[in-house]
Amino acid sequence: MIRESLSRIGSRRFGAALAAFVVAVFLVAVPETGASTTTVRSATPKATINVWMVDNGKNVDNLWTQLATTFDAAHPGDHVNVSITPSSSNTYQVKLLSALGTKSPPALFFSWGGGALQQFIQAGKAQPFADAGKNDAGKPSWTKSFLASSLGPVTFNKKVYGIPILGTQPVLFFYNKTVLAKYHLAYPKTLPQLLSDVKTLAAHNTTLIGLGNVDNWEGLMYLEYFTDRAGGPQAFLNVEANKKAAWSNPAILSALTDIQTLVKDKAFETGYDSISWGTGFVDALVYQGVCAMELMGDWDLGVMLSDNASFVNSGKLGIGEFPTVPGGKGNLNDLEGNTTNYAAMATHISAAQKYVAEQFAASVFSSHAYAADEVKNGLVPMIAGSAGLLKTSPLKRYLVPVYNDVAKAPYFQYSWDQALGPVKATPMVTNLGKVFDLTETPAQFVKIMNGYQTGS
């Protein structure tokens, strides 16, 4: 009985295998006609890929997950698994560094471009994008879909290593209009005006600026802007070019002094150096009116929209440029921040995973549907031809000025920590944290950082 059963099962299996073989031969033999979709699909590699993203507010996080699900449905056999790392950028970068050192890294990973990505490229851990299945590494056709300026931080040796996945991210002041109006204050356009506002608000138990500086990158934005406003872009360009004693530039010294003036005048809330911006605490200070304003990247609009949509939609939120400093040579319209964020591609993935990763990245992130989603979530897309979307958006009161700011900016400085890479950026932000705590003088900061300049 048992032998008969096995024999029956065996003959059934043989029959199934024979049928599958005949179907396969038939499919391969059939020329590419209208009914041949299955043939083309069977020729494309199937794979599961992991995509690592960093938390950008629950609306954007959900969008990414939803796009992966849609992609899976449209590509049977493929699977895109999106993982979102919460918490600070430091946590993500540590996790990513470990993963890229293994044999199974995420196929696509969130990147800020610049020095950190260059380090991965030099170590052979990140590879240039191509069009899926084509031999155009570093020059995929989707580059034409983006504003040319958006690809600078991910272009190395004329090859593109990242695809923009978010909007442009200039750093600006986000302020609560109600608080300023309550005390009859105009948005401060100069440093003396800002310091005067600090005193006015302090008399009413209100703090002018909310800051969460436990990770130290938050405070770096002040150094970037004060330096630019005092001396223009060249001061940092010298640092980036690794010129000897570049940190001794008077503009940097002046910027560090201005930071300590803000601290001494109590422009920031109590405990600013024990708060992480990623917790949402600082945003809450602003929309609850405990603080009047905060300096943050444009991504904060999307985060506020996730956390307190009514504050944003009611028009109580204002967005303003960083003030000028007396006698400064910098331009009020210069911007600091991230050009945008990117998805980069790991090297040690299979050919099938590379195919799926390139197909997913191109079809999702460069589409006009995605640009519309970005606008809906408070982002100013880097996808060419999306300016029209901004004008019809319910958020146009925020998005159009940001777009105009970027368009008219004579200079857009990429975030210093990303531009310099981790070896210099880590001591820079740590020592800046000490400047914010008044435990290190501007001169001491300059001396320490000059120690990392190895050029002549």
Added chain:
Amino acid sequence: MATVSTVLNRERAPVPVPKPGSPRRRVLLLADIVGLSPTLLLYGLFIVVPVVFAVFLSFTSWNVIGTLRWVGFANWSRFFSDPGAHHALLVTLELVVFSWLVETPLAMALGLFIAGTQRYRSVYAAIYLLPLLLSTAGIALMWEGVLSPEFGGLAWFSFHLKLSFLNQNWLGSPSLTLYVLVVIIAWQFVPFHALIYQAGRRTIPNELYEAARIDGATLAQTFRYVTLPQLRYTVVTSSMLIVVGSLTYFDIIFILTQGGPGDTTRVLSLYMYDTGFLQTEFGYASVLAVVLAVLGIAVALLLIRATGFGKMDSGREGIS
């Protein structure tokens, strides 16, 4: 008394030692090796190999994803001239000293209380030992909630009960935060050490306390001349755990302050983490790891030497 004496005498009974080369000794050796092999294997894999690898890495330049390059003593000479490392070492030593000073008396007091016979003792003990049930991350987040400015628990009390002294920059003040961390760490670990002291106290024969009472000793004298000498090895065990544990302490500091404000709470383990994982200089980070390991071993050996812990003489010498 006779019972204690009998037990102590039994403990001192000579153990027959097999002669070298005898078949019984060979069998014992083989059994020892077989029995110890799983432990030795795990110890080798998870302790010896990583330590040897860290020592090796300390002579190289490596960022995990790039090529490993031999640099000789460059990382080590950098350690001796790195003010950041010296500062981290100083903060670590401060943390060790203050942790010991706070935790030891509190744990001893709590342990002696739990070992007593007071009414409702077990109810109090259950409350005091509650932190033992919580994870370190949970403890850190809870304290962050308590100490957070503006929206924290203490800020609430300060505002509603007009207790202005509670309105401090607990986790962001260069002069205060290290001590706040010492208190939080003590809150986490005192219950554990209290259990050690409780066990130690329970091994002290009641006859000693009866004798002290008959001699008219006060409570303080009983503690000074009976309890404390009898707890000698318990104190050493607990101190060693506190000292070595504080030397390598990381979690709560990482979650609550990340070494800040500035670098005022940047202990050596955190500096090692920043250097390795953020600055991607694993060669130099390995130097810091080796220094930390050597320091831990040296302190432990010093404690053993200084206290006679290694000899393990009976604390009940002369009791009969």
